[in-house]
Amino acid sequence: xxxxxxxxxxxxxxxxxxxxxxxxxxxxxxxxxxxxxxxxxxxxxxxxxxxxxxxxxxxxxxxxxxxxxxxxxxxxxxxxxxxxxxxxxxxxxxxxxxxxxxxxxxxxxxxxxxxxxxxxxxxxxxxxxxxxxxxxxxxxxxxxxxxxxxxxxxxxxxxxxxxxxxxxxxxxxxxxxxxxxxxxxxxxxxxxxxxxxxxxxxxxxxxxxxxxxxxxxxxxxxxxxxxxxxxxxxxxxxxxxxxxxxxxxxxxxxxxxxxxxxxxxxxxxxxxxxxxxxxxxxxxxxxxxxxxxxxxxxxxxxxxxxxxxxxxxxxxxxxxxxxxxxxxxxxxxxxxxxxxxxxxxxxxxxxxxxxxxxxxxxxxxxxxxxxxxxxxxxxxxxxxxxxxxxxxxxxxxxxxxxxxxxxx
Amino acid sequence: xxxxxxxxxxxxxxxxxxxxxxxxxxxxxxxxxxxxxxxxxxxxxxxxxxxxxxxxxxxxxxxxxxxxxxxxxxxxxxxxxxxxxxxxxxxxxxxxxxxxxxxxxxxxxxxxxxxxxxxxxxxxxxxxxxxxxxxxxxxxxxxxxxxxxxxxxxxxxxxxxxxxxxxxxxxxxxxxxxxxxxxxxxxxxxxxxxxxxxxxxxxxxxxxxxxxxxxxxxxxxxxxxxxxxxxxxxxxxxxxxxxxxxxxxxxxxxxxxxxxxxxxxxxxxxxxxx
Numbered sequence: 001x002x003x004x005x006x007x008x009x010x011x012x013x014x015x016x017x018x019x020x021x022x023x024x025x026x027x028x029x030x031x032x033x034x035x036x037x038x039x040x041x042x043x044x045x046x047x048x049x050x051x052x053x054x055x056x057x058x059x060x061x062x063x064x065x066x067x068x069x070x071x072x073x074x075x076x077x078x079x080x081x082x083x084x085x086x087x088x089x090x091x092x093x094x095x096x097x098x099x100x101x102x103x104x105x106x107x108x109x110x111x112x113x114x115x116x117x118x119x120x121x122x123x124x125x126x127x128x129x130x131x132x133x134x135x136x137x138x139x140x141x142x143x144x145x146x147x148x149x150x151x152x153x154x155x156x157x158x159x160x161x162x163x164x165x166x167x168x169x170x171x172x173x174x175x176x177x178x179x180x181x182x183x184x185x186x187x188x189x190x191x192x193x194x195x196x197x198x199x200x201x202x203x204x205x206x207x208x209x210x211x212x213x214x215x216x217x218x219x220x221x222x223x224x225x226x227x228x229x230x231x232x233x234x235x236x237x238x239x240x241x242x243x244x245x246x247x248x249x250x251x252x253x254x255x256x257x258x259x260x261x262x263x264x265x266x267x268x269x270x271x272x273x274x275x276x277x278x279x280x281x282x283x284x285x286x287x288x289x290x291x292x293x294x295x296x297x298x299x300x301x302x303x304x305x306x307x308x309x310x311x312x313x314x315x316x317x318x319x320x321x322x323x324x325x326x327x328x329x330x331x332x333x334x335x336x337x338x339x340x341x342x343x344x345x346x347x348x349x350x351x352x353x354x355x356x357x358x359x360x361x362x363x364x365x366x367x368x369x370x371x372x373x374x375x376x377x378x379x380x381x382x383x384x385x386x387x388x389x390x391x392x393x394x395x396x397x398x399x400x401x402x403x404x405x406x407x408x
Numbered sequence: 409x410x411x412x413x414x415x416x417x418x419x420x421x422x423x424x425x426x427x428x429x430x431x432x433x434x435x436x437x438x439x440x441x442x443x444x445x446x447x448x449x450x451x452x453x454x455x456x457x458x459x460x461x462x463x464x465x466x467x468x469x470x471x472x473x474x475x476x477x478x479x480x481x482x483x484x485x486x487x488x489x490x491x492x493x494x495x496x497x498x499x500x501x502x503x504x505x506x507x508x509x510x511x512x513x514x515x516x517x518x519x520x521x522x523x524x525x526x527x528x529x530x531x532x533x534x535x536x537x538x539x540x541x542x543x544x545x546x547x548x549x550x551x552x553x554x555x556x557x558x559x560x561x562x563x564x565x566x567x568x569x570x571x572x573x574x575x576x577x578x579x580x581x582x583x584x585x586x587x588x589x590x591x592x593x594x595x596x597x598x599x600x601x602x603x604x605x606x607x608x609x610x611x612x613x614x615x616x617x618x619x620x621x622x623x624x625x626x627x628x629x630x631x632x633x634x635x636x637x638x639x640x641x642x643x644x645x646x647x648x649x650x651x652x653x654x655x656x657x658x659x660x661x662x663x664x665x666x667x668x669x670x671x672x673x674x675x676x677x678x679x680x681x682x
Contacts, residue, residue, distance in 0.1 A: 019544065029513060029540040031469040033565040033590055036572060175475050181466060188468045193591040195567050292513045292540065293466060305487040306518030308465045 012259035012335050015326065020209020020296075023332060025325035028208040030295045033192045038295075042210045044115050054110065061106045062221060065139070066096050068103075070222075072229035072386075077356040078376075085379035087372060088238070089389040090226050090254065093362065099391035100222060100250045101132035105201060107218030109136040112199035119194065120144045122201045123187040125152055125180030125246075126316030126364075127159025128391060129203030134168035144168040147186040149179040152316060159395060177310050180320045184294050204247025205324030208295030212324050219253025226386060227257055238386040240265040240375075244368040245338070246282065246318035248327045250390035255336060265337070268327065269371045271313035272340035282311035284323040285331050285338040298325040314343035314399065315363035317391070345370035347403065350393065362391030363399065413506040413534045414559050414582040417456060418617045418638060427634035428456035429674045430619055431667055432510065432643030434477040435460050435494050436486030438654035443481070445660040446650070447498050451505040453664040454671025457619075457639065458498075459537065462491050462511030469539045471594035477647035480654070488515045488524070492531045499532030508561060508582075510537040513549070521549045525556050535559030535582050543575050550579050563587050564610060573613045583617040583639065586610060588624075594644030597623030604636040627673030634677035642670055 015022040020042075028038055048054040062068040071094065075087045092100040112120060120142050124130030130146040137144035146163055150172040153160055163170050176182035184207075191200045205212045205219070230238050241258060243251035245268040258264045273281035281287060284299040291300040293308060301309045301321035311321040330336040341349075349369035353361050361369060368387050376385055393400075401408050411419075421428045431450055436443050450458050463481040467474060495507055509528065516524045516538065528536075535558050541549060543562070550560045559582030567590060568576055577584065586606060588598035598606075603620055610618050620633050621641025630640045646663055653662040 028542060028544050030542060031539050031565075032542055032563045032576065033469070033567050033587065035542045035544070036567045036569065175472070176465060176479075185466055185468045189471070189592045192469060193595065195590045290517075292517050294468070295540070297517075300514075302514070302518065304518070305489075306464075306515035307482060307487075308514070 012330065012333070013256060015329065016209060016213055020213070022326045022329035025298050025328040026209055026212055026296050028295060029292045029297065030208045031192060033195065034188070037191070037195055038208050040115070044111060045210050045214050048111060048114070054114070057110055058107055062103065066102050066106065067094065068221065069225040069229070070094050072226060072233060074233065075357055078353070081356055082373065082376035084377045084381065085383040085385040086381070087376060088230065088233070088384065088386045090222060090386060092222060092250065092388060092390045093365070093392035097132050097135050098394065099128045099132070099362065100219060100253060101129045101203060102135065103221055103253070104203065104215050104218040104249060105132040105136045108199070108201045108214070109140050109142070112142070112201070113140060115199065117197060117199035118142065119198045120201055121147070121187050121190050121198055122203060123147045123180065123183040124203065125149070125183065125319055126395065127152070127156040127163065128317055128395065130168070130170070131159055131162050131166070133201050133203070134163040134166035137168060138166045145190065146170050147173050147183040147190070149177070149183050150174045151178040152180065152183070155399070156316060156395070158398070179311070181308065188294070204249040205252045205326060206247045206294060206296060206298065206322060212296065212326055215249050216252045216256055216326060219249050220256045222250065222253040222388065223255060223257035226254060230384065230386060234384055236384070237261055237264055238384040239263070240267065240383065240385045242267045242269065242368045242372055242385065243388040243390065244269050244318065244364045245323065245327065246271065246320050246364065247322070248324035250388050252324060252326060254388045259335060266335070267337045267339060267371060269367045270338060270340040271315055271318035271367055272342040273312040273314070275342055276340055280312035281340070282313040282318050282320060283340045284321060285327065286340045290328065293322055296325045298328040299323050314346060314403065315367065317362070317364045318367065339371055341367040341370035347400070349373055350400065359389070360393035361389055362393045363396045365390050412557070412559050412582060413504065414457065417506050418583065421456065421638065426678055427637060427674050428639035429454055429630065429667070429671050430457040430459060430621070430639050430641040431455040431646055432459040432461060432641065433646055433650065433663065434463050434474070434481045435491035436463060436481035436484055437477045437647060437650055438480050438659055439484040440486070440490060442659050444494055444497060446663050447494060448501060449660060449664045450667060451502055453667035455505065455667055457506045457508065459508045459510045459641070459643070460491060460495060462488060462509055462515055464512040464515060467512060469592055471592035471644060473594040473644035473648045476651060480651070488519050492527050495528070495533050496531040506534045507532065508535045508537060509533055511539070513538050513540050516549060522552060525553055525558065528558070529556060533558070535561050537561045537563065537585060539563065543578065546579055554579055554581065561585055566590050566606070570609070573610070577614050577616070580616065583619050584610060584614060585641065586618055586620045586637070587622045588620050589622050591622065593622055595623055597625070597629055600632040600636065603633055607636045627669045630670045631673040631677040634674045640674050
């Protein structure tokens with residue numbers, strides 16, 4: 001830290017600065033009680049960057065436990081169906097626990113062990129990050145408390161049960177809107193209370209610095225693998241990357257290693273819920289404004305008084321009224337395009353993927369696929385379109401059945 | 409000495425040889441009418457300094473009592489505009505009691521920090537406590553507030569070690585708010601001897617008055633802290649009192665009654681200690 005090299009304006013991967021800022025976004029907007037912990041974490045994380053033992057330990061668990069590298073798969077039938085671009089899926093849904101979330105959890109728990117922490121806390125929305133955290137806590141033998149909005153506990157019962165089977169304590173959060181943002185508040189309150197022994201594993205590229213950077217770095221394995229795999233498959237880099245975005249960790253993980261490749265177009269797909277013109281969506285960039293929440297400045301869903309408003313998406317993992325600060329910056333500088341797909345778009349994409357590829361995508365990446373469906377037909381036949389299939393849809397079958405009016 | 413209203417109040421307390429009582433209530437809780445009544449009667453009931461909470465949907469550092477208080481206020485139409493209007497009205501009837509706005513940064517960020525400072529100055533506000541603005545994020549509000557003559561009151565906590573304290577104290581004025589426990593507002597209290605040690609540690613770093621809060625609920629608890637600190641902050645038990653009496657319409661009388669009891673505890677503390 002501290003070295004103030006003058007970066008040319010045409011690099012997009014140099015952030016954050018020493019204050020944890022990406023442009024004006026990011027930062028460390030936390031209570032004083034937590035501030036010394038954040039500074040400790042930053043020091044400990046910085047130390048791992050020059051530590052080859054940490055890197056090889058991380059690589060070991062990703063390979064033998066998570067099952068990396070995840071395949072880069074040519075979705076031939078979908079490509080034929082759309083009649084345009086060649087569509088590839090980065091198949092992070094094949095990871096252990098069924099999503100990209102585990103990549104970050106492995107990294108953070110290794111760091112927690114190094115810091116001598118003996119208790120893990122986490123927040124979860126859909127339950128994917130909670131399951132991934134509970135999994136690594138079982139693996140490394142640390143007690144785990146997961147905060148989850150009471151509403152999410154009710155609608156994600158299978159994941160709640162999974163976490164409990166893995167030995168985690170799941171605490172339903174009854175404050176506020178009883179969803180992911182309130183779970184985050186409650187996890188922060190736990191951390192403020194249990195400062196000595198507790199490590200907070202945040203599940204996305206948000207929160208106070210260094211979390212957005214650290215989670216991005218751990219998830220960058222997705223993009224690093226995809227670069228090599230696409231070169232091997234097609235002899236060159238992809239033309240367009242597409243990823244869904246709630247907090248934005250899968251998108252950041254895919255995009256980051258490509259940010260300085262000028263020829264690579266990047267599109268992130270927010271959840272438009274029932275439509276951007278309704279009050280029921282989760283599109284912080286497309287329909288929100290800059291504010292400060294959960295330790296960072298970023299785009300938020302808020303009213304004119306700066307009160308946070310409810311997010312909505314059929315995909316619980318996108319149901320958050322904010323977005324990672326690096327995305328806020330990438331939007332403002334124009335490096336990444338931010339678009340949105342509705343619940344209905346995502347559901348249609350889900351069905352198509354199931355029928356044509358034999359893959360049930362999670363409802364989150366189904367949003368990305370909905371945008372692929374929009375652009376692929378117009379693109380030339382040699383255009384390489386790479387989408388992050390960041391989670392599998394097993395967890396969503398109950399939600400989908402309910403939406404379709406099917407009784408299981 | 410002149411200085412700010414807060415400086416004058418602490419000078420007067422020193423002259424009286426006693427600690428002060430700092431009361432916290434949320435602006436607009438349980439509704440705007442009752443909240444104005446609560447606010448107007450606090451000085452008479454014995455509050456030496458008033459912290460007026462700016463309600464926020466996501467009060468990350470607060471326990472259940474203040475969370476619920478914020479929620480009640482917002483449900484009854486509270487906003488930063490309403491808070492500022494309440495401050496302005498309070499100043500029409502009381503030009504002496506220091507008024508500190510306390511809350512989180514986002515509503516201020518949305519209002520515009522400089523516009524907020526103008527409005528707060530015009531309303532007769534003396535200082536701010538913004539929970540999620542540590543010294544690392546001083547540039548947007550703290551520095552312009554200090555320049556405009558406001559007191560910016562910082563929280564110091566058990567995790568703020570001696571190496572960090574100077575950084576926390578640098579742009580702090582008026583008083584230092586010592587959070588006596590690691591935890592959220594309304595959680596358990598620290599034992600008196602621990603508070604005493606902590607206050608001594610702070611006094612080694614600053615000449616500013618030290619107010620102690622978090623977990624102080626009763627006149628006895630307030631008295632115990634008042635033997636060590638320059639002021640005692642009570643919040644959660646006051647807003648719980650609001651909650652208990654909101655339905656009956658007696659919230660103002662009940663809060664003033666509790667404030668009177670707390671003030672007695674604080675005012676009698678040093679006499680009974682020596």
